[in-house]
Amino acid sequence: MIVHNGPTTSLVLEARGDRPPVWRWWGPKVDAAALPPLADVRPLTSFSLDVDQPLTVTPAFGSGWFGSPALRAHRAGRAFAHWFETRSIVATDDGIVVTLVDETARVTVVQRISVRGDGITLSASVINDGDGVLDVEWLAAGTLPLPADCTGIRSFQGRHNAEFVPQVEPMPSHGWLRENRRGLTGHAGPPGLFVMGPDAGWHGGRVHAAQLAWSGNHRLSIERDDDGVWLLQMGEAPAPGECRLAPGERYDTPDMLAVCSVAGLNGAMQGFHTAIRGRAPWPATGMPPRAVHVNSWEGFYFDHDEAALMALADRSAALGVERFVLDDGWFKGRDDDTAALGDWVTDRTKYPNGLAPLANHVVALGMTFGLWIEPEMVNPDSDLARAHPDWALQADGVPLLTSRHQLVLDLGRAEVRNYLFEAIDALLRDLPIAYLKWDHNRDLAPAGGADGRPGYHAQVVGAYAVLDRLRVAHPAVEIEACAGGGGRIDAGIAARTHRFWTSDCIDAVSRVRMQRGYLHFMPPEMMGSHVGASPAHSTGRRQGMAFRAAVALPGHFGVELDPATLTDRDAAVLGEAISRYKTLRDRLHTGRVWLGDGPDGLVWQMHGDIGDLLLSVTRIDPTIVRRPPAVTLPPLAGAGPVRVRLIDLASEDGHPPPDAPLFARMRAEGVLFDGDWLAQAGLPIPMMKAESVALFALETP
Known part of the structure; x- marks a missing residue:
């Protein structure tokens, strides 16, 4: 045997x-x-x-x-x-x-x-x-x-x-x-x-x-x-x-x-x-702390203005953001999604002196600079497509089908891979870029290669080859895998990239389910989770800032809005959330993750290791019972004495729900429970409004 x-x-x-x-x-x-x-x-x-x-x-x-x-x-x-x-x-x-x-x-x-x-x-x-x-x-x-x-x-x-x-x-x-x-x-x-x-x-x-x-x-x-x-x-x-x-x-x-x-x-x-x-492709020194992002996309879309983006950087740095990512719209002729993909040079109308002034301004503020690219795609209305119309995947007898006004470059061709490497390598050599958001915004159809045969396999291998070559040439640059949000999350590209964009939908209610699904396969430190605008651009729903920030907390935290649009109160809540994330990210992004369902529609997750855990309990819908039932935590069976502290109850201000003396003690010195009690009888939970998150620390004395 x-x-x-x-x-x-x-x-x-x-x-x-x-x-x-x-x-x-x-x-x-x-x-x-x-x-x-x-x-x-x-x-x-x-x-x-x-x-x-x-x-x-x-x-x-x-x-x-x-x-x-x-x-x-x-x-x-x-x-x-x-x-x-x-x-x-x-x-x-x-x-x-x-x-x-x-x-x-x-x-x-x-x-x-x-x-x-x-x-x-x-x-x-x-x-x-x-x-x-x-x-x-x-x-x-x-x-x-x-x-x-x-x-x-x-x-x-x-x-x-x-x-x-x-x-x-x-x-x-x-x-x-x-x-x-x-x-x-x-x-x-x-x-x-x-x-x-x-x-x-x-x-x-x-x-x-x-x-x-x-x-x-x-x-x-x-x-x-x-x-x-x-x-x-x-x-x-x-x-x-x-x-x-x-x-x-x-x-x-x-x-x-x-x-x-x-x-x-x-x-x-x-x-x-x-x-x-x-x-994961971390350096020999290990994974660095996952830096807080601000991404320009939902704040500015294609409307790039150098002064306005510098002001975004100023406001973001003041909140404690650590990385500024310039999204789509920075390159020549890119005023909407109909043109310019493939022409990876700076738009001198929007940026008369190139991207260096903005990038250097970001770095001077103490942040690192990141840039959005979509290398595998080309718009028919681009200099690249006009020069090399045969470089797009195509099949005899099938129209050149566009999606988002774009075609797919044939990465099975060495000349295409070389062009992409040289274009991106030039950007990385010329600018202080520490991060690439690598996007991929369409399915492959048709997908014929240069020899007329199917090119699906060669396309994936070619994309891997370009990524691998860039990582060898620029080992300090981190790369995010994005494909219309979560369209390319898998263990193959996880060996070549450092982060996934979980979804283009940043609606916090939707994100609760999505992020729990993501965690079935991938660890939290690679899960891009941002605080978006309210109303959410993808769903039109409104959620409070505290709830949006609490839902984003367990992953690789970021901001996808312009802080200039926030009220003073929301800006303060966001700043506090960023500070909390920095304090907790080491525990959130190492150790184990547990998911669970509680009674009355509650869901929960724990991060860390037994003896030093962070627990978040999330309520999406209003309660249907008079008093919240306890939440059992089976992983704590046999853990011995556990001190529980209530770090925060992320909810909207105004009309606070009834409280009990136990939770005042939890907010102060904490309350001691036995691990078997928490596993069998459960942790008492404070009254929670709809769209709220209770965050606890569970530590052995």
Whole structure:
């Protein structure tokens, strides 16, 4: 047996000589020392082949395994069925590498499985050993078994301005499939899911979860086999004819990050956070404190005026902002979204002396300077498009379909990648730019490359290549991944960028759900969360400043408005929120995150580690009970004495709700509770209006 144990989970494979190794278990920790061989466990059944075909690490098509195959490939319609034999099983420092060969089809498949804690990373490669072209229709990054008692699937849908909409479905009788063909990740969030075991919830029970580290087309599937168990697969979804391997060529899948939790959804989320933090591109010195942003977009849109933006910088610095980001509209001819994408030179009408005076003014105020770019796009009305009309993705017989008046540059072309690198490199060399907001504002359609074949894969690889090259040339520059808000949030680009723009919708009520969905996959320090205007530009709803700031607090905090529009009171509340964020960000952005639901419509989340926690309890709708019920906090079971301090009750001024003496003591020296009491009986909560947040510190004395 091949066994890898994490702290609470086990991965068990059975080697079978020259036959591919088979899955025996992936789940809660087991002792596999006395496990009998699979051949002793599985009898041949009626209407079955005389040679058993169990689930292997790379199930083959056409040779007796009738479930979902890991590989679908052929040579002009032939060599479509595969009979793999094991070439080698090599133990690595953290896992195994299995090499399988089909001598007749002349195909090699390599399956890699690495283990870190209770998380695993899977990826695969297929190599064309033959003389002719090998057409690859599908290669799973990994195939994982799921226990027969799984009960449901938790995933997400979404659109622009409405990302991370949770979906909960029962396990399928036959199969479950999510396939993305947009060419980028999409507004539903990362390509991932959570599979719930019996009685699994936020804080307990078994949860299997996985996400694909890829920023393009993808396929996630769960299929029930005729033994009554499910198997999970993830991988890139090639377009027809996209993956054609010449002799000696190989295709490598993206990574599939998977975790099994015995501590419910929160344990699975924390496993993902650990995996993403391990991939994040922080410098050797570690992650710096996440600087408070101001972004010019919703305050100014395309209406750039150098003096007005300098005044914005002055007002922002006075509030305690640490980074000024100049958004869309700064480059030549960019007066609206119909023109100039691709022409990355400063508009001398708006900025007669270039961007240096504004950038230097920002730096002199003690802030760093950031700049918005959208390198992968081009407007037909641009100098670049007029000079190189063939540089846009296109397909014979399909019109050049625009979206936001723009086309997509073909990053499969080396000359396009070189142009983009040189243009951005010049900006970074000429100006004191510490931060790039890298946007991507449309789906890929049509997506034909220079050779007329599908260009989806080359587009993602090309974008990664430009990002990687820029990071080598300018390692101190931080990069934010934005795609119409949350359209490209995934573990693939998380290895190359330092922050995500969660959504273009900054309505605080909408953001409560979105940010909780985001935290299922990604850690809070990479979650762009800003205080927007009221009424919100995307929804028209009004929310108080205290509530808007409290909702933004747990992520990478920023401001998306012009402070000149604020009342003195709102400006003071915002300034206090910025100061609080700076005090708390070290605890908010390290350690673990727990989410939970309370009674009467309350939701809560905790950040940090047991003994030093920040708890926020959020109410969106008015209460329907006379007195607020306590909120149970199961993660505190066994924590011993816990001192609870009420840091703030973020709510609108005027007509304060009734209070009780306990909360006065919580605001002062704090109140001591036992961790088991908080876990079982719950934390008393003050009366809260609709759209309010109570923030607590929970510390062991």
